[in-house]
Amino acid sequence: MRTGRPLVPITVTDEQRSMLENWVRRPKTGQALALRARIVLACAEGKPNGVVAHQVCVRQQTVSKWRSRFVSKGLEGLLDEPRPGTPRRVSDADVEKVLTTTLESLPRDATHWSTRSLAQQAGLSRSTISRIWRAFGLQPHRSETFKLSKDPLFIEKVRDIVGLYMNPPDRALVLCVDEKSQIQALDRTQPLLPMRPGQAERRSHDYKRHGTTSLFAALDIKTGAVIGECHRRHRSSEFRRFLDTIEQNVPPALDVHLILDNYGTHKTATIRSWLAKRPRFHVHFTPTSASWINMVERWFATLTEKQIRRATHRSVRQLETAIKTYLEITNQSPRPFVWTKTADEILASVARFCARTSKSGH
Numbered sequence: 001m002r003t004g005r006p007l008v009p010i011t012v013t014d015e016q017r018s019m020l021e022n023w024v025r026r027p028k029t030g031q032a033l034a035l036r037a038r039i040v041l042a043c044a045e046g047k048p049n050g051v052v053a054h055q056v057c058v059r060q061q062t063v064s065k066w067r068s069r070f071v072s073k074g075l076e077g078l079l080d081e082p083r084p085g086t087p088r089r090v091s092d093a094d095v096e097k098v099l100t101t102t103l104e105s106l107p108r109d110a111t112h113w114s115t116r117s118l119a120q121q122a123g124l125s126r127s128t129i130s131r132i133w134r135a136f137g138l139q140p141h142r143s144e145t146f147k148l149s150k151d152p153l154f155i156e157k158v159r160d161i162v163g164l165y166m167n168p169p170d171r172a173l174v175l176c177v178d179e180k181s182q183i184q185a186l187d188r189t190q191p192l193l194p195m196r197p198g199q200a201e202r203r204s205h206d207y208k209r210h211g212t213t214s215l216f217a218a219l220d221i222k223t224g225a226v227i228g229e230c231h232r233r234h235r236s237s238e239f240r241r242f243l244d245t246i247e248q249n250v251p252p253a254l255d256v257h258l259i260l261d262n263y264g265t266h267k268t269a270t271i272r273s274w275l276a277k278r279p280r281f282h283v284h285f286t287p288t289s290a291s292w293i294n295m296v297e298r299w300f301a302t303l304t305e306k307q308i309r310r311a312t313h314r315s316v317r318q319l320e321t322a323i324k325t326y327l328e329i330t331n332q333s334p335r336p337f338v339w340t341k342t343a344d345e346i347l348a349s350v351a352r353f354c355a356r357t358s359k360s361g362h
Contacts, residue, residue, distance in 0.1 A: 010071060012044040019075055036078040039066045090128055098122055098132045102140060112140040148354070151287035158343050160284055161259055161293055165221060165339035172255040175218040175227075175246065176296035179263070180303070181234045185210040185319040187312045201310075211316040215303075215323055216242040218258075219296040224336035226299060228327050230320045236268040243274060243281075255280045259295075262288050295337050 012020070023029045023037040035056060042052040049063040056063075069077035098118065107117050115126040115133075122129070133139070151157065168174045186207045193202040216239065217228040227249050231238040250256055260266045262285055275281050286293050307326045313319040341349075 010040065010043045010067060012040070016075055017041070017044070032080075033078060036066050039063055040070050040078065043067050043070075090124065090132075094122070094124060094128075095132055098124070098129060099136060099138075102133070102138055112143075114141070146353075147289050148350070149287040149289045151290070154287045154290070155347060157285065157287045158290075158293065158346055161286060162339065162341070162343040162346065164257055164259065164284065165295070166342065168222065169255070169257070171253070172257055173250055174221045174257045174259070176221060176259045176294050177216075177218045177246075178261060178291075178294055178296045178300070179214050179216050179234060179239070179265075180300045181214040182212045183215060183308065183319065183323075184212050185313040185316045187314050192312070210314060210319075213316050213320055213323075214238070215300075217296055217299065218242075218246050219299050219337075220334075221295060221336060221339075224334035225331050226296075226327060226334070228323070230323060232316070234265065236265040236270050239265045240270055240274055243271070247278070247281075255282065257282045257284060259284050259286065261286050261291055261294060295339065298337055 020037040020041050024034050024041070026034075029037075035058070038056050039052060039058070039062070042055055043049075043063070047055070049060045049067070052063045053060045066078065101118060101121060102113055107113055107121070110117065113121075115129045119126045119129050164174050187210060188204045189206050189208060190204040195201040211232075213230045213232055214234040215228055215230050217226050219226050227246055229242060229245055231241070246256070246258075258281060260283060265271070266283075266285075275283060291297055303323070303326060307322060308319075311322060313322065
């Protein structure tokens with residue numbers, strides 16, 4: 001009569017059981033590791049190998065293997081062991097050298113490193129340099145710009161405007177007002193070549209100018225509707241006429257909060273007099289060099305992307321007609337922009353940037 005191998009008893013601590021159950025439940029756990037955890041949990045209940053094998057649909061030898069591995073090595077015994085392979089050719093010192101050279105020095109003949117120049121300097125392949133850069137998120141070929149506001153009332157103005165966005169007052173209308181000045185009516189010197197399969201739309205790089213116009217716009221932050229009109233010139237008199245247009249389109253029972261930048265046409269004696277005669281209009285100026293906080297700038301970017309940048313206009317009137325058509329279409333089904341960052345989050349982000357900049361050594 002054959003006798004099987006003696007059953008290796010399993011004792012699972014509470015901490016080990018919690019980890020095993022986590023491996024079984026977690027969706028991102030590898031299937032092989034989850035299977036081994038189920039085997040060990042079933043064996044911990046005192047079940048023989050045959051019953052466990054039938055329960056998890058594996059052979060008895062597999063159950064015996066992972067039972068013994070857990071008894072001898074614990075949870076680490078269920079993990080895959082390191083497998084043999086090609087020895088590592090790039091050492092930690094090589095990686096450190098690449099990072100130090102990239103961050104702390106410049107090539108003699110350029111303003112930034114390329115994979116070719118750094119590969120020659122470090123004695124490594126271009127693909128190795130590229131992999132190291134990707135692993136540490138380095139992109140020497142890219143450069144971005146930044147601008148910090150020097151407004152002494154920056155904090156107060158940010159809290160004021162963001163408060164209007166996130167908690168607008170009752171019985172009031174909040175309008176983001178600005179001008180997109182000097183929009184050029186451009187026509188290409190040659191006809192456009194339309195897109196076709198395998199080829200993008202093509203246009204000549206040079207163009208003809210046919211004049212400019214300025215768009216005055218007021219964005220309702222609640223509905224996303226825009227009040228807009230075009231003027232050939234950009235003076236305080238045109239801005240006053242636009243304020244008259246706003247007044248005509250806003251119900252007289254509502255207060256009006258205007259978010260404006262610090263452009264000179266917004267602060268002339270004519271505009272101050274106009275506002276003084278209308279106490280229901282309240283002006284909130286953005287910090288200097290902080291046009292990003294005026295939500296109508298985002299609407300201007302959408303207008304440029306969808307209507308202006310790739311279009312051709314043979315006259316200013318044609319350009320203004322295109323802008324007015326875009327306004328009518330978007331106002332038929334407006335969608336408001338949603339401001340998500342609080343004033344505290346914005347100020348904390350600026351503080352972190354200033355701290356990093358002050359410690360950069362420049």
